[in-house]
Amino acid sequence: MRQKSWPLIITFALPGVLLYGLFVIYPVVSSLYMSLFQWRGMGAAKFIAIRNYIELFQDPDFWNAVINTLRFVAYQIPIMLGLALVFSLFISLSQSRLAAFYRSLVFLPNILPIVAVAALWTAMLHPLTGAVNNLLTAVGLGEFAKPWLGQPSTAIGAIVWVDVWRMVGFYTVLLLSGILNVPSEVIEAARVDGATTGQISVKVILPLLRGPLQVAAIFIMVNALKIFETPQLMTGGGPNRHTQPVSLYMYEQAFQNFSFGYAATIGVIFSILVFCITIVVLRLQGADKQ
């Protein structure tokens, strides 16, 4: 019986295996291969062995991009998780008739295209005509008006804020589903025992939300590691590479500097770094569960 089922298994598995090979395995192998060449994107490629790797490890702009990427991760995880948690607890515990409206409102930016969001916030943060600076000036806080995207001290924060604004609704809904899974008897029992809403949130719901929080943290980490559109559209990675993540540096090397081999090298090394980070995070989670 088992022997007879093999042709069927192969028939059904083959399309998936072929597609996976074509769109996942082949690009990975191709990138590895291309990283050994100096290639301008057309014409003959010149084999230079591991020279791209040697250059990469000595390239301060690459390490700057790695640090920027890690900064995006480090800023986004606590801010996004914190806000999503507050919003989800507020919506679930408010017992307001408007809870569904609040949920939709907070989720709304998530359905907007990234390009539209970036354009909107770039206009709002414009140093001369932006709504943010105009508002600050109107309420007498003109000294706080800044070229938000044009100075290193605020540019990365502005991008993080825009990503948080856009994505926090998604994580709010994710955590909200976790909160709704908390048995209502547990919350009721706490209320009967005289616990306040704040105490219920911190001492009852939060410990039971560990799973959804971990999932949300991993999602945020993965999205922050591959951040591209927001810095590309809002600052182009500037000023002077202060908001340039690895993905944008790789794009610059390939499509602006026409160093496709070097861009492939960046991809390979960064994939290894991300793989290592993922292993560490999964290990930590495993240890946590034990």
Added chain:
Amino acid sequence: MKRVALAIALLIMVAGVLVSPAMANTTELKVMIFGGGNGSDWVKQAAEEYAALHPNVTVNVIANPRIEEQLRPLFISGNPPDVVSPGPNFDIWGAITNGEMMPLDQALKSPSFDGTGTWRETFNKALLDIQYQGKTYGIPQIFSTGMVWWYNAKLFRENGWEVPKTWDDLYKLNTQARATGRYLFALQGIYPNYYFGGLYLALVQRIGGTKALEDAFNLVPGAWTSQPFLKAAEETLRMKKAGFFLPGTMALNHTDSQTQFFLGHTLFVMAGTWLEGEMKSVIPKDFELRFLNYPAYPGGKGDPTAIQTSSGWGGGWYVPAKAKHPELAIDFLKYLTSRKVTRNMMRQRGLLSTVKGTQDALVSEASKSVLEAMSQANSTYAWTKVNDTYPKFTSSVWNAYQGLLIGDYTAEEFCKYAESQAEKLRNDDSIVKREFHF
């Protein structure tokens, strides 16, 4: 009902038979161009005229500000269009050195469309310089300056201001401008290539002469840390400290900063001759846009009449080596570079051209002011050739120049960084080097 359907089917078949021979004889010429400040309407108009002159030819013009994204896969797959003008973001140097473009020397020896000599004689000889290993690969029909300075003559006249002749005059003018609430410049902050060319290299040339630029781009050891480069970096910081730049300028893009200029909030803006066409919709009717050559630097060795030009490589016309209809492509290019079409382009876009005998068509006063300065200039330098050749190197250095302006580097640190990048490029034998002479 069945009969009606049969009759319609028969009619379609007969129509197909009648039409197909004509269709089969029609050749489609595919033209792909960068949709930027130089515009594409005049090309589309010329394409229609050319098709009218050649009933069996259709010319399909595709214009896109991101045309390089469409061109790259077409070249890689060996299926390029017949004619391209790829714009500034396409690796034209890589395409030429890799044999992707057809040498046009033979075609340039053939008669021009206007019938007054060879096609080569159509152009101003000195400007026909898209060359590699002695062969001509591109036709730079449009002449553009580099990142030169522009001002509003009316504003200067009304305020009784003098056009600055020396760098010291700029400081006096800055005081006068600030008294009226204006600044001298709004930089295109997020695009450092504008002010790297229009400010830094302009300063280097005025301080150290064109030779200093040649040495730097020919990667002579120590050139980037030499006195003209260091002094130009120091002068940049001095200008910043003196309040030359509009606050918030580092967050502006090119259209933002240019708009500030046309709104009268700044006295100057740096851009090429495409500026007028690019900003047409926001230029006030009474605005008197004029070219201003960079002021002379006190004690500087540089020719004060020298004008920064653009290499024009990205804006040139090319016939790919694998074009399907190369002869037709060349014939179309001859028509496109004819005096009639060129004059139309100059009238529509206010652009300057390399085609001889077309100056009478120049209606733009701004372009006329460039032409006047060109007639008085003893030399020109097209530094963008370096960017065409070493894009990675130049983008590193102009990002660092942005860093200088935002306080990431001191003048010395900036020059050392640029020198380290030059050294890295010099030692990289995988990159084909090129000799620059301005």
